[in-house]
Each structure stands twice: as structure tokens, then as C-alpha cells.
Amino acid sequence: MAFEIHPYDREAAVAYAHKWAYRRNPKYLDFENIGGDCTNFASQCLYAGSGVQNYTPVYGWYYITPDRRSASWTGVQYFYNFLIGNRGVAPFGREVSIDAVEPGDFVQLATHRDQYHHTPVIVAAGAQPRLQNILVAAHSYDADNRPLSSYDIRKIRFIHIEGVRRLAL
Secondary structure, three states, X not given: OOEEEEOOOHHHHHXXXXXXXXXXXXXOOOOOOXXXXXXXXXXXXXXXXXXXXXXXXXXXXXXXXXXXXXXXXXXXXXXXXXXXXXXXXXXXXXXXXXXXXXXXOEEEEEOOOOOOOEOOEEEEOOOOOOOOOOEEEEOOOOEEEEEHHHOOOOEEEEEEEEEEEEEOO
């Protein structure tokens, strides 16, 4: 299978994040009361910036209906695993240090426990990104333009979206 790599539309991802930070898009189930909605929201933002999903059973990244979706669409660790390990169609990324993040990237946090459990989307970052000048949008603790430094952080990791693979025509 041959792929073409396309740029990730960071502006579209950030615009989506701002639009839906305090609301819910009716096209998607709100998972707030059944485990949290943060990674569902992150996936929606990622899809807004990529325009393609990966329908591979078990290991893909997709949302068709609430009952027909991948674990990576809504699960923090599965989202990370998909983006870091994706070699097929859809967005792909890598874990980076704080100084490599850009708007449209993602941060995963462990706040009150040792495992990562929250996935905000980065909507702004200073010229030299630091916790104080990185702003995020999120569900499950709904926020928009929230400074990353305002979280009580036990562990943190950053996912930089490198591009979007599509099947070559």
C-alpha cells in the first residue's frame, strides 16, 4: 500500500477546539458521565485537522457511532498508542519535549493519580513553550485558553502531530 503524507491542519483543529470547548457537538456522544469526554474531544479536534480516520479493527482510530468506535477515539492510553505507533492512514505523531509543541498538538496529564488520564488540546504556545504560556482546551474539566501551569501535574507528556497519511491514488 502506498501512502501520501499531507500536512495536518492545525488551524482547523484549534478552531474546532475553541468552538466546542464549552459545548458538545451533537454528532458525537458525550462521554462525560461514562468515563470522561476529554479524549473524545481531543479526537474530534484531531479529526477536524486531519479529515481522515483509520478503520482498522482493534488498533485503528475511528468513530462511526457510540457503539462502533475504536478504543483510541476515547481512551487516553489508546489515543497515545495509536498516534505514536500509526504506520497506516490517518494522523501520526511522536512524543516530544515541551519546546517542540505547537497549537493543534496534544498534552496528556496525570494529576491526581500516577497514570495518564486527561488529554487536552494545545490551542496556543509561546515562542519558547513553557507551562505558563501553553494554553489548552479540554472537556471533562471544560476549558478554553487554560494555562497548562494551572493544572496540578504529577506526570506530563506531549504528542506532536507530524502529518496525515492518505492512500496514494
